Amino acid sequence: MKKIIAATLLIASTSFALADGYTGPANQATTGYTGPTNSAAQLTTVKQAKTMRDDSYVTLRGKIVNHIKKDRFTFQDSTDSIVVEIDDDLWYGTTIGPNDTVEIIGEVDKDSPWGKVEIEVKNMKKI
Template sequence: MNKIITVALLIASTSFAIADGYNGPTNSAVGGYTGPTNTVAQYVSVKQAKSMSDETYVTLKGKIVNHIKKDKFTFQDNTDTVVVEIDDDLWYGTTIGPNDTVEIIGEIDKDGPWSNVEIEVKNMKKL
């Protein structure tokens, strides 16, 4: 019985370590998936994203230029700015400043037809 418990704990701890090691599609230092990415999140500019429908997934490339409050930041590309919501767990220990270029995958969030557009970030990486 003790052997079964020991093996089960060993398997469980190994699977947590393997799952924790995945850092996205292009992090070659740790390893991970290198094939095609999800085409549902299309690359667009901030200006284009502001005119898209609520709950549409987009990929943006630009800079996080300002911290507004809590998990709200100002994101800017060469077309416009938009507020992005970045949960603490998405930073993955990475330090990002206003001069760093990042890629953000997120969901457009509109509370109503005349409300401001925000992007709820699902994943991001420093480029």
């Protein structure tokens, strides 16, 4: 019984000591990396994306130039154009027109009908 009481007191005193006033890394609010990046090295062109394996992740920068139907759009960069699938929840209330530059992170989809390559968009932002 003495061991249980001692263990309980040890746990309780340790938790109070750790919770009170700790300001280390785990308690700091972080919103993401803010340092420099070489985003140009991470970008993929549409032409390159069309030759990549199924389920490869790509980052594309260009314009959404046409709405095909439902969640399918035509995306175009300086090298080519491709169909992208953008679910409604990825717009985040943003209005994007054919003259706006966007960055798309997505997955190459070679399982689309008629063997065409498409991009399933996972995230996008207006640049």
